[in-house]
Amino acid sequence: MKAFQLACLSVVALGSLGLIGCGGPAADSTTSTSATGGSTTAPKGDPNLKGTISVDGSSTVFKASEAVAADFMLAFPGVNVEVSFSGTGGGFKKFGAGETDISNASRPIKQDEIDAAKANNIDFFEVPIGYDGLTVVVHPENTWATQLTVVELKKIWEPTSTVKSWKDVRPGFPDVPIKLYGPGTSSGTFDYFTKVIVGKEKSMRTDFQASEDDNVILTGVAGDKGAIGYFGLAYYEENKDKLTAVAIDNGNGPVAPSKETVTDLSYQPLSRPEFMYVKAEAYARPEVKAFVEFFLGTEGQAIVSEVGYVPFETATYDRIRKMFESGKTGSIFQDSTGKPVEAVLEAAGF
Amino acid sequence: MTPSPFSSVSAGRKFKDKFVHALCLTAVLVGIAFLVVVIVGGIRDGLPRLSLDFxxxxxxPRRPEQAGVFVAMMGSLWVVGLTxxxxxxxxxxxxxxxEEIARPSRTRDFVQANIANLAGVPSIVYGLLGLAVFVRAMQVGxxxxxxxxxxxVLVLPTVILVTQEALRMVPRSIREASLALGGTPWQxxxxxTLPTSIGTILTGIIFAAARAIGETAPLIVVGAVGFIxxxxxxxxxxxxxxxxxIYSWSSDPKKSFQINASAAIFVLIVVLTAMNLTAIVLRNKLQRR
Incomplete structure (x- = not known):
């Protein structure tokens, strides 16, 4: 009887392992069938390509990276891509320690991060993957606020804001109550907007209608004459007929958001390039090379645009490919804040 | 009629008794209410996804309607099992x-105090420890x-403290009887001692398992993956x-991923409840012997 009791103790201790024992072997078959079963595009990559690619870094880029990885694995079923979101800085720490193959970043790498990588003999390729551009939108019948300065935006959105009516924003604006819409506080878009407009990340007045669903912001602003909101440029471009985009004046005259003004970075401060840093040693592996090519190819660009970023011009992608072919490693964007990706690549001779 | 020894209990004391009774009941209900909110919320928001396929x-990430928790569930079971x-x-x-072998000494008291302290250390600290010691220094990866x-390492203090408590609860008479009948300390x-205390020890193990299945922060630090x-x-x-x-889905801007998050929360609670029930049934069985 006592032996039985001890046996029970060990049974419980091993209980969950037992469960795993049953689940383990079944795991692979279920995963692979459902992954291919959900496919809408026929696999077209090299089916013999195998290996694991570990990606970490920016949580903003995570959405794009994750989506590209999912489609990539449908095309290359033998390759396993694992994507994490430790944040840009956290990602670079792991990248510098040699623990990841690719590090996503919503800003260029910093000197101390380069030094840390160098100390571990890690060389990298720097790959811009697209622009992140935010668009401030108002109701089509709002004829007064088609241009706003960054200072006025700050006045509207800052935590201490007393703006209740449009007349509080600029003298001469009509007395129409203002209603605010925006992405929820957990989104990267919120972080970025608060950082560049309010001046402090995650700091904003709380009486705005928050939604993680762009569609809610769209319907809200389109249904209220006094409303103002913001979301990704790609979403605005699809709904140009329902809303008006506000031209932003950052001190150099108003600039309306568009693919062009985001791409040449004249639309400031609401646009910035996003990056992917690829370990040189990993890029020598065929599956990593295939993944990067997929990311920069037609499928990858379509996804980048779908998750709300502005993809580069074809010529820019050609330059990026040229950089890879030349074997150029290290950072050329490190001191390039505010300069268009195309121009930086050209200046570096690609 | 002989007066009952309790008839002298004043109305005031009866009221106090009732009051405390109601207070304790409210306390229980508050806890249960939150659980109900989580479960009902999970079912209501996650219903469109709750199926065998989930x-x-x-x-x-491309087709949220086809997403499921299989990989995450297997990961959780592996981690808890290993733990x-x-x-x-x-x-x-x-x-x-x-409890049974070490003689009382300053060293033992020191170790004991430290174990009690460790039980209160925030989990992120264990994550950083794991990263430095296991992932990097020992090259586990x-x-x-x-x-x-x-x-x-994170649940070890809990297991030790509860097991000690369980051993301490074993009546002295049982040990002395065994020793008097010629049993060695080991026998x-x-x-x-162990069979008598096994029910309580199991409770400690349940606590440990439940904590391990709910922890996220230390796992992010030691390299749990966001998408796999x-x-x-x-x-x-x-x-x-x-x-x-759940975290990854709930932070996605798209509504369909939020539905996934709700459904996954429901699954997590069902798994937790099943684990606890199994353990409670086992414990009751063992204690009746």
Whole structure:
């Protein structure tokens, strides 16, 4: 009887392992069938390509990276891509320690991060993957606020804001109550907007209608004459007929958001390039090379645009490919804040 | 009629009794209410996703309707299983040593105090410890083994403290009877003390398992992955866990992913409840013997 009791103790201790024992072997078959079963595009990559690619870094880029990885694995079923979101800085720490193959970043790498990588003999390729551009939108019948300065935006959105009516924003604006819409506080878009407009990340007045669903912001602003909101440029471009985009004046005259003004970075401060840093040693592996090519190819660009970023011009992608072919490693964007990706690549001779 | 010895109890004391009764009941109800909110919320918001396919499918960032929690659930089970496999033998042995074998000394008191302290250390600290010791210094890598080791260290104080408590609750008379009948200390421990206390020890193990399945922060630090479609099949594999999957889905701007998050929360609670029920049934059975 006592032996039985001890046996029970060990049974419980091993209980969950037992469960795993049953689940383990079944795991692979279920995963692979459902992954291919959900496919809408026929696999077209090299089916013999195998290996694991570990990606970490920016949580903003995570959405794009994750989506590209999912489609990539449908095309290359033998390759396993694992994507994490430790944040840009956290990602670079792991990248510098040699623990990841690719590090996503919503800003260029910093000197101390380069030094840390160098100390571990890690060389990298720097790959811009697209622009992140935010668009401030108002109701089509709002004829007064088609241009706003960054200072006025700050006045509207800052935590201490007393703006209740449009007349509080600029003298001469009509007395129409203002209603605010925006992405929820957990989104990267919120972080970025608060950082560049309010001046402090995650700091904003709380009486705005928050939604993680762009569609809610769209319907809200389109249904209220006094409303103002913001979301990704790609979403605005699809709904140009329902809303008006506000031209932003950052001190150099108003600039309306568009693919062009985001791409040449004249639309400031609401646009910035996003990056992917690829370990040189990993890029020598065929599956990593295939993944990067997929990311920069037609499928990858379509996804980048779908998750709300502005993809580069074809010529820019050609330059990026040229950089890879030349074997150029290290950072050329490190001191390039505010300069268009195309121009930086050209200046570096690609 | 002889006056009952309780008839002298004043109305004031009766009221106090009722008041405390009501207070305690409210306290219980508050706890249950939150649980109900979570479960009902999970069912209501996650209903469109709650199906067998949701349990069988890997995550799918392109088509949320086809996504599932299979990979995360397997990851969680692996991590909890490994954690217990490491923490239970070590924890129970340590408790036996401290309680039954070690003579009272300053060193023992020092160790004892530290274990009690460790039980209160925030979990992120264990994550950083795991990263420095297991992942980097011992070169384990960012895999299941590192997760199991880290979580084992995290729950070890709980296992030790509860096991000690269980051993302390065994009546002195049982030990003395065994020894008087000629049993060696070892026989007394194996045949009397441990079997008598096993119910309470199990409770401690349940606590440990429940904590391990709900923890996220230390696992993010030691390398749990945000998006992975392959379930782990051995110790050196990468993994994700249910709470991390929930976090990743709930932070997605798209509504359909939020539905996934709700459904996954419901699954997590069902798994937790099932674990607790199994353990409670087992414990009651063992205690009746």
């Amino acid at each position: 349990l069988r499918n890997p995550p799918n 217990l496999l490491i923490a239970v033998p070590v924890g129970v042995a340590a408790a036996i040593y401290l 960012t895999n299941l083994l590192a997760a199991g080791l880290t979580m084992a 007394t421990l194996i045949r009397q 479609v392959k379930s782990p099949s051995n110790l050196t594999d990468s993994y994700t866990v249910l709470p991390l999957q």
